[in-house]
Amino acid sequence: MTTASVSGRPEVDTVPGEPIAVVGMSCRFPGAPGPEAYWQLLHAGESAVSDRVPDGRPGLPGDAVTRPAGFLDSVDAFDPDFFGITPREAASVDPQQRLMLELAWEALENAGIVPAALKGTRAGVYLGAIWDDYARLVHQHGAESVSHHTITGVSRSIIANRISYLLGLRGPSLVVDSAQSSSLVAVQLACESLRKGDCALALAGGVSLNLVPEGFLVAEKFGALSPEGRTYTFDDRANGYVRGEGGGVVVLKTLSRALADGDTIHGLIRGGAVNNDGGGDNLTAPSRAAQEDVLRRAYDQAGVAPEAVRFVELHGTGTPLGDPLEAAALGAVLGAGSGRAADSPLLVGSVKPAIGHLEGAAGIAGLIKAVLCVRERTLVPSLNFRSANPAIPLDELRLRVNDVLSPLDSPDGAPLLAGVSSFGMGGTNCHLVLSDWTPASESARTPDRSAP
Structure with a gap:
């Protein structure tokens, strides 16, 4: 048995193999700006896939996407002051980083955890991400678009590291790229870390934004996209998938830790x-x-x-x-x-x-x-x-x-x-x-x- 604690709270023994509690959630998915909206969309049996490319996508002109997809609105919007980032630096920061800052904060709020209370604790961040669309946009504009903020702004590792920096977290902080399984693998790694006592709380999830037409082109050339722009899972009409985008975060603790802290438990990850x-x-x-x-x-x-x-x-x-x-x-x-x-x-x-x-x-x-x-x-x-x-x-x-x-x-x-x-x-x-x-x-x- 090992012990894990969050600063200011009594230590609780962790048992290898014990269930992991989901104590908070946040998400931004097509047609669903949060978990409750996501549930309403799914419960109603509605689809958020459309052929409309939202505004604020200078790298993705409307005629560049020839098939329906699932998009988020306002990925260009961000409040840098709230996160202590100057407007100049914010312009250099990949929207995937900005979205995950927002979702990490919202997930902690959903869990009833004051973000400042985690400062200096061994809380971990495990996120899946596979695309570098914003880096492609930056480099398309040549040397004049590069500043001393660019190296951190477009580096995928910083998607997790910026959250740890903002909240002052001392636990593991990493981005996982195992292609399309990345975000679920990130959650599994977070669960293993919690069971071993490497961290007492973990933020886990993933992000993917489609900001350039090349992402659609490579999927089409690979033969993965549905010509009709519809996903027919397990159906006799199955002929490929439709691209989507978004991000989600879950707040995880061992079950014993969650019970000791009096958390709302939305569900358990048993293994x-x-x-x-x-x-x-x-x-x-x-x-x-x-x-x-x-x-x-x-x-x-x-x-x-x-x-x-x-x-x-x-x-x-x-x-x-x-x-x-x-x-x-x-x-x-x-x-x-x-x-x-x-x-x-x-x-x-x-x-x-x-x-x-x-x-x-x-x-x-x-x-x-x-x-x-x-x-x-x-x-x-x-x-x-x-x-x-x-x-x-x-x-x-x-x-x-x-x-x-x-x-x-x-x-x-x-x-x-x-x-x-x-x-x-x-x-x-x-x-x-x-x-x-x-x-x-x-x-x-x-x-x-x-x-x-």
Whole structure:
């Protein structure tokens, strides 16, 4: 056992393998400027994908994006004074850094934590990010656009480091790039750090902004984008994904620490695993065997029986190659292969049809969706599903795409269990195991969510 503490609070023993509590959340996703708006969007079964490029995108003229996408409004807006940054420096700072400063602050507010109280503590920051669009814009303007602020303004590592600097945090501070799985891998690394006692609190998540047309071009040339501009996850019309953008942050503590601090607990991360495909038909071809392995290791690490899981938030990009492999792996580990009954299939779905594929931030979008679903005990619909891809025998695999609003329950008061998957194009796979939180006794009761 090790001890971890936040300054001014009593130390609490941490036990290797104990659940990690999600005590705060923030997000900025297409059509959803915060967690409650995100829940409303998902609950209503609406899509925020459109063919409108928002204003304030000088590097992304309207005719440069030929297919629908999920965009944020006002990514050019920022209050530098609030964060102690001069206007001159702010102009040199990647909007991804600026957005994550805002989301880190909002996540702490959501958790009821005064940011100043963390100064000097071993709080960690783990963020996923994969694009450098703002650096490309800066360099397009030549030497006259470069100042002494540029090196920090466009360096991806500073997305995490600037948060640690602002808040005076002494814990680990790093940016993860494992391609599209980056933000979920960042959350898994944060959970491991908390369990080891490397930090007593962690801010984890990811960000991805689409600021230049080249990002759309490379995805199109790769053959990943849907020609129709719609994501058809697990559907017979699946022909690619739609790009999206945004960012999200969760505030994490060990369960014992969260209970000692009297935090509101939105859900628990019971365990997880990361691996790599380790070679396949080509560098970017997914591996069913590797996906099965990461699922088995995640549920073994969490101490959870796969057949007890109610739903999985898919990676679910809507590609004709990736979807059948993901379905087969799920069927082998959590579906028919686990002995799951035919009348109780594993519910699956993806948020990507609603907001687009957020790439470096895709995992955190799926995680926050799943946390909201287990908290509210309601599974929101996965959009654009009509009939299954012929290569995905849902009944045989004991899977069902959840395309309607559905109540979630668990037998005999058992934890409500869920999974979240995120896969990177280079083969780095991540799966996390979640559950709801029910206080074991009145003495462990968490505060009312509406309390200030």
